[in-house]
Amino acid sequence: MASGTELTPTSYMDHHLTNLTSSLGEDPFWTLHVDTLVMSVLLGILTFGFLWVVVRGATSGVPGKRQAFVELAIEFIDDQVKSTFHGDRHAFVAPAALTVFVWVLMMNTMDLLPIDIMAKVYELLGLHNWRSVPTTDVNTTFALALSVWLLMIFFNVKVKGLGGWIHELVCTPFGKNPLLWPVNILFNLVEYVSKPLSHSLRLYGNIYAGEIIFLLIGMWAATGLAGTVFGTLLGAGWAIFHILIVTLQAFIFMMLTVVYLSMAHESH
């Protein structure tokens, strides 16, 4: 909780929802959310470092428990990709799906850290504003969604050729008749705009809302004995339910990535 200032619900919420920023230039665009970047990169290094260590010592004989766990995760992803994407999935799409799933899952899981205890810990480290969950920062989800969107366009051009892609933009889904061209273009434009928006905002909204509810429960817990008791129960319940949401959202994000990328590989 914020030290030094008077504690009101607004300041409590503000404190928990403010990023640690660092300015790299005059324009507000050049602001950097240090906490988002550090947490996500740290989690990424931990996760992929772990995967790398396990995979480097991987044996094709009887696997150890760690390797079996990693294989379980990877084969789960591989199965999902196999059912959606019909091509050489090992070259890019499946490992990319693994990256998305594991990374988003880890970032989402940070939501389960007890917010006020973490705030105290960060305070001890001299960090007044520090948000633990990178996916509650719309920059992260947009970054992922836009990267996928760019990959989608890249694979569209790579697989169908620039002409083929433009032909698809102009002539699908309604038909080749020149009268239908504007309708087709409009339809595809809406699709191409809505894809990254829905992709990123779904994840952001779910995780952000989850965090807000934790904050509300935390505020209720500060109101008195009854609030503490119910706040504890509700917080535990919400956290357990949140395990599902965290995993589900990571899975949905990954599946949409796979679906978008495989749509880019298929011509109509």
Added chain:
Amino acid sequence: MNINFTLISQAMAFAIFIWFTVKFVWPPLMRAIENRQKTIAEGLAAGERGKRELELASHRSADAVREAKERATDIIAQAERRAAEIVEEAKVAAKDEGSRILVGAKAEVEQEVFRARETLRQHVADLALAGATKILRREVDAKAHADLLASIKSEL
């Protein structure tokens, strides 16, 4: 909700992590998994093959046992036949031998009889001669009456 440079930095981090996974995480594990799948498939195939071979071998061994039994039966039958033959031959040989011995014995007996008769005749002749000598006293000369004695002897 303010979009800023964080987006670009996150996108770069994302790109790096994807590259890392594509390059270093996915291929080795897939290789390990595929190798294991191959090993398992080979093991299963070998097991199947072994089972088939076992079946074949048991067929073969059953055949061998049956053949051996047939041969044994043949051999026993042959041996029995041969034994019967030998017994038959032995019987014939024994019969021949017996009859030959019988014939020999008969001949010997006849000879003995003949010789005994000769001896008896000699004795009788001698006896008759002695008797006649006793009766006639000196009148009989064995040398002078040899012809007469020989004729009597042959008549006995």
